[in-house]
Amino acid sequence: MKTLVIGIDSASPFLIQKWIDRLPNIRSIFETGAHGVLKSIVPPESVPAWQCFATGKNPAKIGIFGFTYIGRDRHLKFGKTTPEIGCLWDICSQRGIRVGVFNVPGTYPPYPVNGFMVSGFPVPTHKIWSYPNDLMRRLDSAVGGYEIDVPLTKPKNMKGGEKAYLPQVQRLHDKTLRAAELLMEWYNPDLFLMTFQAIDLVHHDFWKYMDDQDSPYSNVLRDWYINMDAAIGDLRKLAGRETNVLVLSDHGSAPVSSALFINQYLESNGLLTIKGPVKHKGETYTKLRKWVLKTLPPGAIATVYKMTPDFIGHRLTESAAIERTLQNLIDNIDWDKTLAFSTGGHQAHIYVTYDLVDKLHPIEASQTRSSVVEKLCNLIDQLTDPKTGKKLSPIFHFKEDTFTGPFQYDAPDLCVELYTENEKIQVNPKLGTKQLWSSSPHFSSIHTREGFWGMTGPSIRQGLELDAGLLDLAPTLLKSLGITPPIDCDGHALDQILI
Numbered sequence: 001m002k003t004l005v006i007g008i009d010s011a012s013p014f015l016i017q018k019w020i021d022r023l024p025n026i027r028s029i030f031e032t033g034a035h036g037v038l039k040s041i042v043p044p045e046s047v048p049a050w051q052c053f054a055t056g057k058n059p060a061k062i063g064i065f066g067f068t069y070i071g072r073d074r075h076l077k078f079g080k081t082t083p084e085i086g087c088l089w090d091i092c093s094q095r096g097i098r099v100g101v102f103n104v105p106g107t108y109p110p111y112p113v114n115g116f117m118v119s120g121f122p123v124p125t126h127k128i129w130s131y132p133n134d135l136m137r138r139l140d141s142a143v144g145g146y147e148i149d150v151p152l153t154k155p156k157n158m159k160g161g162e163k164a165y166l167p168q169v170q171r172l173h174d175k176t177l178r179a180a181e182l183l184m185e186w187y188n189p190d191l192f193l194m195t196f197q198a199i200d201l202v203h204h205d206f207w208k209y210m211d212d213q214d215s216p217y218s219n220v221l222r223d224w225y226i227n228m229d230a231a232i233g234d235l236r237k238l239a240g241r242e243t244n245v246l247v248l249s250d251h252g253s254a255p256v257s258s259a260l261f262i263n264q265y266l267e268s269n270g271l272l273t274i275k276g277p278v279k280h281k282g283e284t285y286t287k288l289r290k291w292v293l294k295t296l297p298p299g300a301i302a303t304v305y306k307m308t309p310d311f312i313g314h315r316l317t318e319s320a321a322i323e324r325t326l327q328n329l330i331d332n333i334d335w336d337k338t339l340a341f342s343t344g345g346h347q348a349h350i351y352v353t354y355d356l357v358d359k360l361h362p363i364e365a366s367q368t369r370s371s372v373v374e375k376l377c378n379l380i381d382q383l384t385d386p387k388t389g390k391k392l393s394p395i396f397h398f399k400e401d402t403f404t405g406p407f408q409y410d411a412p413d414l415c416v417e418l419y420t421e422n423e424k425i426q427v428n429p430k431l432g433t434k435q436l437w438s439s440s441p442h443f444s445s446i447h448t449r450e451g452f453w454g455m456t457g458p459s460i461r462q463g464l465e466l467d468a469g470l471l472d473l474a475p476t477l478l479k480s481l482g483i484t485p486p487i488d489c490d491g492h493a494l495d496q497i498l499i
């Protein structure tokens, strides 16, 4: 194998540093190669972050803005990887390099490459999730029923709660690791690229226990970093010392303080209008999902999901719950009276409604758009932390600077990271809440732009500490394989680390 890429979804450079003495494999990569903080993209979400990593391009160049998002035509869009966006595995594949793409979020449906592709989440039930097709059966029987995701992502909603949730994450991780080892053995690809999801899962629900020494879960995060480090060690050993190894996260994580109902804020400031009492489509499925999670033993849920017809099974997943929230925005907002709305996310994605602006101010449309964005910034600047009364620290990302490329029109006009000291504010897009804040946010931690990277191997210089951007790594990997990166990459190869 020439190159091994291991993605540790959501891993934080600060937690790695905190526990580095217990992470011998990551430490060895850092000490024998180059490493640093890896600045993720806006928005720091697994999709499009993994696609931006793999192409070296910003979301507006590849036309992917999230797992699910609302297009300018007010229809739901789904971010997915296609050969057209130019991922490094496609570029390598076309040059006859044997590639293996395994468990990368947003790679369903899989497509032909010179090697194999096994889709990462989200994947609907009863669908083909591998190329070649028959690899599914082979993996399934080799690991005792291959699993792509934990079908339930809220431990407190499930039977047995957090205690029962952790073994599900462990089982998913064990199967991912076993499958990765088998795929390397079966195919011996020149470039093998994969992700592990467990750190992201435990971050979201167990971060809050990290400093609580009385909690039985106080070491969950630390132990998962140790667990992940061991997996990196296993795979590196299998790949051999002549292989270049890159480990990275697509973004980092930070604890959450409170949740802001952003559309409520826009509504109370006259920027958004709701048609009437909010109607929630698909409530039956939300209730059914809650009932399934609370009633069935957690070990049986994956099996039940697999057996359920897709038209029901899919609606019971977390991704479908997000789809319903966004569909509710489309259905309930009065679009003739709404100048701006938000779809929430790890950074508030706020859109100005262009058609209304164009209708109201046909001659000065572009100035009006800018003045709406300015008003949004002013409003957000005024927000104070409901717990401390202190002013929040927003970081604004404007469309023109952040998103460049043929799909810029579809991009949000403004993204905002909201911090209160070292904690983040979760931005919830739910409509009709009547209240502005919730003190019990959905997650215990959410994503930040600070991820990590480390690379070692025969082509990599030793001892460099260097902060880099997520978009720099695909050009760097391509160069290390002797391939000139495409000229339309937004990132630049880290020449200083290459021998």
Ligand SMILES: [Zn+2]
Binding pocket: 009, 010, 045, 046, 047, 049, 200, 250, 251
């Ligand atoms: Zn991620």
